[in-house]
Amino acid sequence: MKPTLPQGTRDFSAQVIRKRGYIFDTIRTVFELYGFEPLETPALENLDTLTGKYGDEGDKLIFKILNNGLDNSQKHEQAKEDFKKILRGKSVKTLTEKALRYDLTIPFARYVAMNYGQLTMPYKRYQMQAVWRADRPQKGRYREFYQCDADVVGSYSFMYDAEFAFIYWEVFKRLGIDIELNLNNRKILTSLAALCNATDKMMSITVAIDKLDKIGIEKVKQELEKNGLGPRQIKIIEDYLNIKGTNQQKLDSLKTLFLNIEEGKKGIEELEFILSLLHDAPEGAFGKPKVNIHLTLARGLNYYTGVIYEVKAKNIEIGSIGGGGRYNDLTGLFGVPDMPGVGISFGVDRIYDVMDELNLFPEKMQKGATALFFNMGTEESKFAFFQMQQLRAKGISCELFPEPAKMDKQFKYASKKNINYAVIIGSEEIKTQSCVVKDLVKNEQVTIGLNEIKDYFTK
RNA sequence: GUGGUUGUAGCUCAGCUGGUUAGAGCAUCAGAUUGUGAUUCUGAGGGUCGUGGGUUCGAGCCCCAUCAUCCACCCCA
Numbered sequence: 001m002k003p004t005l006p007q008g009t010r011d012f013s014a015q016v017i018r019k020r021g022y023i024f025d026t027i028r029t030v031f032e033l034y035g036f037e038p039l040e041t042p043a044l045e046n047l048d049t050l051t052g053k054y055g056d057e058g059d060k061l062i063f064k065i066l067n068n069g070l071d072n073s074q075k076h077e078q079a080k081e082d083f084k085k086i087l088r089g090k091s092v093k094t095l096t097e098k099a100l101r102y103d104l105t106i107p108f109a110r111y112v113a114m115n116y117g118q119l120t121m122p123y124k125r126y127q128m129q130a131v132w133r134a135d136r137p138q139k140g141r142y143r144e145f146y147q148c149d150a151d152v153v154g155s156y157s158f159m160y161d162a163e164f165a166f167i168y169w170e171v172f173k174r175l176g177i178d179i180e181l182n183l184n185n186r187k188i189l190t191s192l193a194a195l196c197n198a199t200d201k202m203m204s205i206t207v208a209i210d211k212l213d214k215i216g217i218e219k220v221k222q223e224l225e226k227n228g229l230g231p232r233q234i235k236i237i238e239d240y241l242n243i244k245g246t247n248q249q250k251l252d253s254l255k256t257l258f259l260n261i262e263e264g265k266k267g268i269e270e271l272e273f274i275l276s277l278l279h280d281a282p283e284g285a286f287g288k289p290k291v292n293i294h295l296t297l298a299r300g301l302n303y304y305t306g307v308i309y310e311v312k313a314k315n316i317e318i319g320s321i322g323g324g325g326r327y328n329d330l331t332g333l334f335g336v337p338d339m340p341g342v343g344i345s346f347g348v349d350r351i352y353d354v355m356d357e358l359n360l361f362p363e364k365m366q367k368g369a370t371a372l373f374f375n376m377g378t379e380e381s382k383f384a385f386f387q388m389q390q391l392r393a394k395g396i397s398c399e400l401f402p403e404p405a406k407m408d409k410q411f412k413y414a415s416k417k418n419i420n421y422a423v424i425i426g427s428e429e430i431k432t433q434s435c436v437v438k439d440l441v442k443n444e445q446v447t448i449g450l451n452e453i454k455d456y457f458t459k
Numbered sequence: 460g461u462g463g464u465u466g467u468a469g470c471u472c473a474g475c476u477g478g479u480u481a482g483a484g485c486a487u488c489a490g491a492u493u494g495u496g497a498u499u500c501u502g503a504g505g506g507u508c509g510u511g512g513g514u515u516c517g518a519g520c521c522c523c524a525u526c527a528u529c530c531a532c533c534c535c536a
Contacts, residue, residue: 057533136532136533140536409496412497
């Protein structure tokens, strides 16, 4: 048979892993710098832990796992009955009770709910693991991909909301990606729906206005109309969409709009606090985060209740490369009420695609071992092997060509594996206790004593 | 879930309105060159044209099905 990969998954070769590792390391470094500690959770969760947390569309994209043991003939009749329920769109525990993790936030909430007694609050954790979605793959979209999340639970402080803006900024500065960091507040969106007297239609309103940049005002109005909103309501939304200017000007316009809506005023205050903190902060090594109040930013996850973030890469069309927000009751569904939190996520695979396309990976990542020892014959190679072991003991990576092949071939092997130095020890060199070290990049070579090799590579 | 694209050598692709033994570049291997490559020259190997059916005297090319791929929509990292 011809083997294939499941749709939307990939193998990662050495080069790709090195580059991905560079992204992971950068993110991890910043997370640690801000005092977050690591957490890992299983790839599998109980299906009912996940369902209902991501909206109707999200639920459809959860990978469900078929239970084992269904081939037991005594259970066939029951299984057939249960399968009919599946066809009606219900999930049935006797057929499927486990699912692959859809994101990192809900498993984190589950963990907090199970362990909150033991955790030091506020609990700051980061998590870098794969997640799975049964989506159709396309550009920048995979069925298995990695997220790097940082969340804080157990605090209402908006200091944290601002801190995440710094984290986003710092990570992408370190990676060399120019970003647009957009902020909005779920409270503002709810207030808009309230203003329209359409609190129940809040989701469809936000979904529609989120597309403004993409499809334009007319199409947005059409979609609102299709969702059952009347002309007066659409007019209110249109006025909202016409709010423009600097961040402060936008917030000022909102203030007059939400004059009688407490929640809206709170949302504005929250954003103002974050903006002031960013504004007054000293210029750090990576500058100050530049954020953009983006009133049409929605984000699909329905557990957000406050500030929401979205990161887009400039100069490239790939969707968002990060997102997050504040939620005031994430663990409530798991029996632990009043557990506020805020968190963000990095989409590693899209960040990789951006960096690859814009050529942002540093040269030095592509390196293989430091040196290749040439194989100049059976006896010579044994000698070279022992020399090599001494270098390895000093932490210098090297390898030996396995057969006494033509030098031409050994050189090509070295350059293909991005090895910078060739070490040649033939019978002559053994006699004189020396070796030839050739710098394959500069195309220069020197003959040095065997006892000098270590120094040559550690200099 | 809906719509479309593509599938030919290890890789990237040519292949005319259906017509003999299906081509190129790169890669691989061998030789010119028994200790100096990435940047020389010569030669060689490698394909049941995604798979299964059909139309035809004849199919890589047309039709149907199926699988895979990429792209767009929905939604999202």
